[in-house]
Amino acid sequence: MPTRPSIKSIATTAILAILLSLAGCDRGRESQSDSPENRPPIGKLKSKRETFERQASGCTEKEECASVSITREVFEQRPALNRVVLQQMIHQLQGNGEDQTSANSLEELADNFLAEAAKGHGESSARWQLTGEAKRFARRDDLLTVEINSYIYTGGAHGMPAIRWLNWDLAADEEVPLDQVIREGQENDFWGEARGAHRRWLDEQPGTNREFRETWPFRRSNNFRFDDQGLVLLYNVYALGPYVLGPVELTIPWKDLRGIVHEQYLPEEQ
Known part of the structure; x- marks a missing residue:
């Protein structure tokens, strides 16, 4: 007669089966989270334009007021791209990081700039200006180039413009450095x-x-x-x-x- 398996061997086999099943589920979850299906779509890029504007408080003549005006293209389902573009724009609008009062948001950036403009009002009759724009510039297959423009004027003969080309791999959803x-x-x-x-x-x-x-x-x-x-x-x-x-x-x-x-x-x- 065939030997019946012991209760101990049955329990051991059951436990091994459960563990293997859980491991398979974990592998399935890992491969699913890393799969291309969960990445943002690569086809047509949808976006909207957002504008942020501020001017010096208590200023009645708009043409004479220190001002901040920033427009950026915000891409749908691309939070990582939008975050990097915003960070680069804030960096440029502080004089490429030379300003020691580093801001972490457009609101903080505008507050710092307008505060400095108020201090320097007596030194220059020209109104201070801070402008920026971020927009798609070109696309070659999955490689998108966003152009980030900035302009800072704090008096003198001319302001300081700056341009940054940000290259973004739409498939990998990450920046492509040189x-x-x-x-x-x-x-x-x-x-x-x-x-x-x-x-x-x-x-x-x-x-x-x-x-x-x-x-x-x-x-x-x-x-x-x-x-x-x-x-x-x-x-x-x-x-x-x-x-x-x-x-x-x-x-x-x-x-x-x-x-x-x-x-x-x-x-x-x-």
Whole structure:
């Protein structure tokens, strides 16, 4: 006759079955939470524009009032992207972080700026201005570029503009920095191509003699985007030349990027 299993062996088998079932459920939950189905949709991006405005209290003549005006594009189902854009905008609107009174919100930013404007009212007759705008600039497949503009005027001959290109991988739902685009071990070659783009730009500018080139040497920038011609590096005012030149863009052609940047960012060879 076959031997009946003992009560102890039956209990042990049951416990093992329960544990295996729970482990399977945990794996299922993990794979479900990481699955592409739970990520934001990649198709058409829906958004709305939000505007935040403040002006100095007690000021009756609007044209003479210190003011804050910020407009940003807010994307539906993209909280991580919206958070990073807002953080970058706040950073820029404080003079790229040079202000020691760092704000954590637009409201705090406006309060700090208008308080400083009130202190400086007697030093300058011109009204202080703080403006910013964030909007989608370009999209190549899953790579979205958001342009963040800022302008700070606190008296004097002119204000300080700044532009930041924020690149966002819509599939991974995360920012794409320049060092992630460049292949490992190709950094020196990349910056060599960037120097070549800088030399070409200098050759096209009138008045860029030897003195100019020594005064405004090449420097690196992690501010970039892709366009139909290649990878574009952006330099804000005073980076590669005097204020009058405005922002400078250096383009590294696609043909010079093959083998240097990851294939996923390159167009198909014609």
